[in-house]
Amino acid sequence: MLQDMPTLTDVAKLAGVSEITVSRVVRNKGPIADATRTRVLSAIEKLGYVPNRAAGSLASSGSQLMGVLLPSLSNIVFPEVLRGIHSALASTGYQPLIGVTDYDLKTEQGIVSSLLAWQPAAIIMTGFDHTDATRRMLANSRVRVAELMDIDADPIDIAVGLSHRRAGFDAGRHLISRGYRRFGYVGHDWDADRRARLRYEGLCTALAEAGLTLEAEQRFAGPSSTIAGRDTLAAMMAKNPTIDVAVFSNDDMAVGGFFYCLTAGIAVKEKLALFGFNGLDIGQSLPMPLSTVRSNRFLIGKIAVEKLLESGERPTEKQIIDTGYEIVAGATA
Known part of the structure; x- marks a missing residue:
């Protein structure tokens, strides 16, 4: 209410x-x-x-504005989401106001406050993690809210994305079915990326159901990158050289792992299998296309806008739209 x-x-x-x-x-x-x-x-x-900055000004056309908050524009995942948003808005007359949070909830809170002051028609956010103050502002507003990329929790209004826990579980089952038994995990900062942790939890559940556990894991205390993937895999292999498959938190990290294997003379797949997440073009452009899970990022952005524009009122019931994912067999696992 x-x-x-x-x-x-x-x-x-x-x-x-x-x-x-x-x-x-x-x-x-x-x-x-x-x-x-x-x-x-x-x-x-x-x-x-939230102060009303639109009142009495030309910006009272705020009903034609749509706030879009993304955690990053340097990570190729989110520009693809933004492309889907722009595609859906192109013929509607609505204009996006874009803010970048750098994965910081306080930064997100400040941007939400600024956006709500202009009374946008809707706000698109990433994930379910927000400060209490952000949730209060959104609850007090009449603005429709879509939270993207994740469906593993209850949304404010609308969630559009995939179950990361289930994606991690299915990745584990896929690799077990291919005969892998000695698993290692290479990841990045979970505090800033809840979805990576959900995939990790799903992977561990799949291993447990098969009577297996992770034999090694190494996480980088920072955002994902190819360099972080390269160095983190190197650190894990130095301590645990007998694992036969490394599951990475995402494709950026896995591509870095591939480069480490080239440098270290490790035969990919034959000696060490590599598996990522996201289905990025760079992973599919490697000499051996990366084995991974492909998320439907463009579709997530497009559907979010379409659902928000179905009605001018906030939905009476929470809506969850599962855009699914695809396991890409690739050549590295």
Whole structure:
């Protein structure tokens, strides 16, 4: 059930200041004591208050705006999602306002606050992890919300993506069916990438059902990259040279692992199988196309926009759209 949106008056009462003081803090105008500013900002966050910057301005056409929050534009996964979003918006008259969070929930919170101030028709976000303040702002608004890439939790309104836990499970079953028994895992930072951890959990479940466990695992304390994949696989192999398959958190890491094998003289597949996730073009362009799981990234972005534009009202029931995935046999596992 939608709540009444908190007002500037509500913030003033909670902070114990005048409405003019709240307005000055919101607009960052005029001298304000640090203690007063802290009280006002704390009240704003607690209430989920969002100022209306569209009121009385030409930006009142905000109903034709759609906020899009992505964690990264350097990771090729998300530009493909954005391409799907643009494709669906092309003939609608809606314009996207794009923000990049760098996988930081506080940064996301600030961007959501800024976007909601312009009263967009809808907001597209990535994943289910948000601060409590972000959730309050969205709950207080009338803005429709789509969360992309993941369907392993309850959405605010609409979720479009795939089950990463099931994808990890199916990848494990696929590799077990191919005769692999000595598994290693090469990953990156889970704090910034919940979906990678879900795939890891799915893989471990598949191994457990077959009476197996991971014999080795190594994670890089940072974002994924080809260099991180190369160096992290090297570290794992130095300690556990007998594994016969390395499962990577994604294709970026797996491509780096492939380059490590070339440098170290390890015969890919024959001595060490490699398996990724995402189905990126770079993985399929290797001398031996990467074995991986392909996600439907363009479709995720396109369907999200289509579902958001089906109605001008927030859905009365949560919707989950599973865009699925495909296991790509490739040549590396």
